[in-house]
Amino acid sequence: MATPLPSSVRSFSFKKSLRLKIVLVLFLTILFSVITDTLLNYHLQTFLWGVIIHLPIALIGSLIILKFLKPLEQIYQGSQVLAKGELKHRFNIHTGDEIQSIAETINEMAHNLDQTLQGVSQNKDYVFSEKNRLNAVIASITDGVIVLDLHRNVVLANKAAEKTTGYSMDEMVGKPTEALFVFKDKSGAIISLKENFPVHLMDEKSEGGASNIVRLTRKDGYEVEVELTLSPIIDSIQSDLGGILILRDVTQKKVFEQMQIDFVSMASHEIRTPLTSIVNYLSVLEEETGKKLEAEHKDFLDRALVSAQQLVTLVGNLLNVSKIERGSFAVSLQSIDWKKNLTEVVENNVTSALQKNIKINLNLTPGPLPKVMVDPIRINEVINNLISNALNYTKEGGKIAVSVKVVKDELVTSIADTGVGIPPEAIANLFTKFFRVTGALQQDSKGTGLGLYISKSIIDMHHGKIWVESQVGKGSTFYFSLPLANPSLATPTITKLNAST
Amino acid sequence: MKDIADNQKKILLIEDENFIADIYARELTKAGFDVKIERDGIAGAKALEEGTFDLLLLDIMLPGMHGLELLRQWKVKHPDNQMPVLLLTNLGQDEVIKEAFTLGARGYLIKASYTPKQIVEEIINTIANKQSGTQPPTA
Structure with a gap:
């Protein structure tokens, strides 16, 4: 591919070469005509007259040609402007001939190109905003989302996935799932993603949306219970995306839902904890020192213990009332x-x-x-x-x-x-x-x-x-x-x- | 109580509240038991794997691993182990109690409602019941 010349050079070559060439050719044509004429007539005087007569004709001819060349030059210069990307530039040529047709065609091309480019630019903005929207959507999904390629390497992971697995996205990206996560079933047997969740695009065994409750060993070694869903990415044109892992942390959900721990229950638990210590220590103190204490002091201790035990009863009652109100009694x-x-x-x-x-x-x-x-x-x-x-x-x-x-x-x-x-x-x-x-x-x-x-x-x-x-x-x-x-x-x-x- | 002291029984107490763990350990030691305390679920599970105990006294709301979860995992790994487990907690949900028994807990004690003395009595009774049963002692 030839390297385009700088526009100044091209402009120079047009002016110096084409115009001069045309004028030169005109002059040479007239000169040859005069010389031929003279040679045919053998008269120097005739030659001089020939020159005198032909020179104005040559000059007028040159002027006519130069005028004829002007719109062509206009087109050339305009095309330079268009080439610089100023697609709003239009030719204003009304010569009524083919040059006007060329100019109009170029104008139309420039218009179409301008429209197309505007469309492309809008599409680009749209694609960017769509990408941002998609990122925002993935980031705000409360379930962990991990995107895998065809080799089960992590391509993308959202915040929830980072939280559930304990790995940061940077730690996950590019690594195979086998190197990061250990999934186990309820009996503690390791589940192979490869065997159970094929990600290959064309794999007919792939069943999207199948979910299982499994145990995931986090980066810190703690085990969490997750609802694992793997959906193969089927329509990924020109990409190597293989599938999406969805991890829903059900540890807390299970613990809290199964036990229906509501606020009152938790509050009762929190109150009972220090209360247990009070009752425990008072009862041991009373048991071991009660007899040695003065009657009044023993009475103080008894009252403290009775009050603490009443509080235990009260908390138990509140818990029961809460259950009655919730209909779970x-x-x-x-x-x-x-x-x-x-x-x-x-x-x-x-x-x-x-x-x-x-x-x-x-x-x-x-x-x-x-x-x-x-x-x-x-x-x-x-x-x-x-x-x-x-x-x-x-x-x-x-x-x-x-x-x-x-x-x-x-x-x-x-x-x-x-x-x-x-x-x-x-x-x-x-x-x-x-x-x-x-x-x-x-x-x-x-x-x-x-x-x-x-x-x-x-x-x-x-x-x-x-x-x-x-x-x-x-x-x-x-x-x-x-x-x-x-x-x-x-x-x-x-x-x-x-x-x- | 004396025969227990002669043949010292080992108890694993998994309890995250220091005050509660300390007083139980004190009273159980006084009653002649050899008490090992662990203060979170993970350490508790580890201790359970590494040692042999005559009874597990297990709190439910634990850091690291939920007490019921710890029990579930242990039962999965050692389905034939007959070590009695007493759950010790302040959670009073019927669902928790039900789950605890499903997982094979021998008893369920609301901490706030029991004095340490009563807890010791429950433990002595539980161990005695176990030994009067037909199951051979586990290694």
Whole structure:
């Protein structure tokens, strides 16, 4: 390919050569005509006349030719401008001949070229903006996206992929997946990407979108559980892209979703942690030094321990209320021997009753009781709560009586105390959340306002009823009923409390 | 308690809260146990692989590796190992409890609701139950 001459040189060659050549040829033609004429006539005088006559003709001819050449020169110079890229330049030639046609054709070419280039420039901007958009989209995908070439080398990885795998994009790019990631199945066996996820374009075995829960060993050695999806890139024209790995970190998702840990649950956990230390250290301190302490100091220690344990109960209650509100509070019903269960729960409360010098009696009629369908853990929470309330609101020397009887197709259990009693106006709200009786009861009250609400929720889930009879100054009796087990429904069932109740 | 001291039982305690780990270790040592403490999931899993223990006392919310995950991995690797596992946590979700038992935990204790003395009693009972069973002791 010839190197183009500088435009100045080309311009010079046009002016000096073509124009001069034409003029020179004209002169030479006339000169030859004169010489030929003279030679034919053998007269020097005739020659001189010939020169005198032919010279103006030659000059006029030259001028005509030069005028004729001007638009051609214009085209030449204009084409130089166009060649420099100034595609808006147009020729303004109106000679009415072929030169005008050439000029117009060049004008049209220049126009078309200009339009095409503008289109290309717009396309370039579009491609750039599309690329940026694509990058922004890939970067903001919360799942890890890793693009692989046909040899399973990493071409691109987004932020989420960096976070999930622990590798930076620079560390990943250009390396084969085998050198970076170890994927294992649930049994711990290593999964080969090569065997399980072919990336080859034309590989008919490639199945896009298949996802598996696998374990990925991160760069730092920690294992995370990921939902791995590999989609082959099928329509990658003129590229060596083989496939896309999508890593969805399900470790957290699994942990949190499966356990339905909500804010209250987490808060309970966080509160319980330091509380555990308080209860633990106080209990050890009391155990080991209690007897050596002065009575007053031992009392301080006891009060601190009792308060800490109340806080433990409160947190547990809040957790239960949160479950009730979310509708995730469930009971797993099974047929149990109510007499045996009640006896155990009452016995567990005897020590606390004795500490307060309160007598606790279990009044049972001889003979077996019909079976009831209950969730023992939950129903025992109810009994414990009712006994604990009775202990709290009964003065020293008082009595608590736990009784049970069959009424129609229900088993009714009652917990009666000789305590302060509940004012009639308070009874209606007694089983609502955070309700606390004001007045005399409040002074010694240790309740949280949640125990009876939770108890009612538990009884509701057992399709039973809970109610109270009370006389201020004489005491209260709490009752709850449980439907007798239907022999045809002897298989354990799980019922959930409707969140709306 | 004395016969346990004579034949010192090894307990692996995986617990990230120092105060809690310390008091449990103190009470268990006092009760005659040989206690090894690990304070995160990864170190706990490693200790479990490297040593032999008579009981694992395992917290659930652990840095490095979730307690249930640690238990799952260990059970996968050693399906026949009969070492009793007591989960010790303050997470009270039914789902967690269910999962713990599915994974073969022997017991589940809400830390805040138990005094160290009660925890020691639970451990003694758990080990005693294990030995009264028909399963031969594992190596």
